[in-house]
Amino acid sequence: MNFSEKLIVDDNALFKIKNEIQAEFSHGLNYHGTDVSMIPTFVYGLPDGTECGTYLSLDLGGTNMRVCEVNLSGDRNFSISQEKYKITEDLKTGEFTELFSYMAKSIGHFISTKSQSKQGQRIPLGFTFSFPVDQSAINSGKLIGFTKGFNAKNAVGKDVVETLQDCLNKQNIPVDVVALVNDTVGTLLAHSYQSGGAKIGAIFGTGTNGAYLEDLTEIKKLDDEAKNPKAGSKMVVNTEWGNVDNARSVLPITEWDDIVDSASINPRRQSFEKLISGMYLGEILRRLLVDLHAKQEFLSNTSTLPEAFNTQYGLDTALMSDSLRDSDGETTHTKQVLGALGVSAENVRELDAQLFRDASQLIGLRAARFSACALAAVIESEASENAAGDINIGLDGSVIEFFPRFEQSIRDALNVILGNQAEKRIKIGLAKDGSGVGAALCALQAIKQGVAKK
The missing domain is CATH 3.30.420.40 (ATPase, nucleotide binding domain)
Structure with missing residues (x-):
């Protein structure tokens, strides 16, 4: 199996991941001390x-x-x-x-x-x-x-x-x-004000997290005082969804993800976040390229890779975005990125540049499809509650803002999970600050x- 096949998340996997997220949401609403904390914010x-x-x-x-x-x-x-x-x-x-x-x-x-x-x-x-x-x-x-x-x-x-x-x-x-x-709750509040009402706020940046408005009756772990109906019938919940599936029951983890996780400061924690967020995407790519170089499939005409490739977090996610400024078949920006990483021009072959770009695209697409699973997990509960209304979502963070086609890839995956009719109802906007x-x-x-x- 080549590297691209290992990074593809098929449609069946989207549904399995979304269902796992919903199950962990429900567990977090019922109990304290869960991985996905579902933190009550007391914002009514x-x-x-x-x-x-x-x-x-x-x-x-x-x-x-x-x-x-x-x-x-x-x-x-x-x-x-x-x-x-x-x-x-x-x-x-x-x-x-x-x-x-x-x-x-x-x-x-x-x-x-x-x-x-x-x-x-x-x-x-x-x-x-x-x-x-x-x-x-x-x-x-x-x-x-x-x-x-x-x-x-x-x-x-x-x-x-x-x-x-x-x-x-x-x-x-x-x-x-x-x-x-919390900054994720702030994102929801800011977008709700600027759009005239929102349902969900999420951050896809250095980390990832989401917040939404939940019925108090569903937050079983709240004490009776917090459920005071005078305050309101709903409360904003900070999901902390970056901690989804630490047991790895559904997430398709590659050997490169495993290496990134093992070398992190919190192994086997924040498993979902480590597949999505800007802190880790460049590191996943770096580990993949180091592996391919050892197999003589990347920069095989150089015996040793430049220092950036051998340094943890030495390949910034922003460089992946720069590479993806190239359209299919082009490699001008990607060659500049490789130059910035210390690869001399004479050692950059067209094949190497194309591999770097393709791997960046696949890692980013995978992250966007995982992100859509988290959003869909919330959207389904909103959709069942108000089948006629729009689902207004505010997103913030460097990945959603700057990574090419990330938002569109989220939309495409949402259409798979929720059906094409969802596209008419889901309104996504950037929620700044x-x-x-x-x-x-x-x-x-x-x-x-x-x-x-x-």
């Missing part, structure tokens, strides 16, 4: 584009922290001003309270230099905190542990909303932290739910 509704007002958002998740002010005009449009603030290594590894004190100080600086709000007026803020938390309300969540190079001391078990609010109060900064939000605009909209939703006063 979605914006429809008519909302107005000014809200702040704070996005913490990497080297930089971002403070935004979002002005909603009520006609699905908004304006945004923002400022980035550097998070030093000392802040990442020092006392937890020092990190949050700096965050509060940065918010204060933003208000004094960028904000259009009246001086002294209290402003609601949505907090995008991209680390594991045990969330118990829309405005409450205790830190489970830091990731991404953060390791602040005395942090685990602390309520991140309460801590930030305390720091703001000590510095007399007129801001109320009213909502804690869920961590900024979406967090501000989550603050608005918190006010609607009575968590805070505007």
Whole structure:
């Protein structure tokens, strides 16, 4: 069997994977501690584009922290001003309270230099905190542990909303932290506002995840207080679908996927994500090409591959996108990519360039078809509930935005799984900046739910 046959996902596999995802969704809605967590967000509704007002958002998740002010005009449009603030290594590894004190100080600086709000007026803020938390309300969540190079001391078990609010109060900064939000949930909220109502939000970028609005009666693990009908009959659920099929019961795993997984920091975890997301697609291609070189099927006229091919994550997924700018039979851009990877021009044969492009295309197509399975798993429940309405989906992330034909390949696979009639009902749009605009909209939703006063 050649490499292309191993990367093809046939139509029968799509249905099996979709069914497995639905089964794991159901398990996660019923029980705590499951692989696919189906995390309740305590967001009981979605914006429809008519909302107005000014809200702040704070996005913490990497080297930089971002403070935004979002002005909603009520006609699905908004304006945004923002400022980035550097998070030093000392802040990442020092006392937890020092990190949050700096965050509060940065918010204060933003208000004094960028904000259009009246001086002294209290402003609601949505907090995008991209680390594991045990969330118990829309405005409450205790830190489970830091990731991404953060390791602040005395942090685990602390309520991140309460801590930030305390720091703001000590510095007399007129801001109320009213909502804690995940970036995928933010994507759903942002697209719902900009499109006039949405059903599903998903990210296909460095990682992958999805969120959707679920009936409270289906979230069996929720306690009775969270099912208070006064709040609403539905709640946004953060699926954490990247963790689907860690048991590998249905996913067609190749030997190259196995190598990527074994060498990762979390073997046999995030199995679905490792087949889809931008962090891993280039690495799958690299491992495949190294294998083909050993078999003298790729760059066979060179005894050793350039350093990039022998370095973990040395082949960025963006280079696959660059290669796919070539149409069928062309290799101009692909040869440039190989040159950027250190292959000398005299060693690049037409056959090698075509193989690189074909492998990129197949790995990307496979990822898109897997992605469609996750979307279809949610869409089917929405379709059965409202057979006449549109299914409006907001997508964000570098893969969906920049990888050639990724969105179209998702659409094609959805037509296979759901039938051609689904194409008329499924509306897909890019939802930009869920961590900024979406967090501000989550603050608005918190006010609607009575968590805070505007």
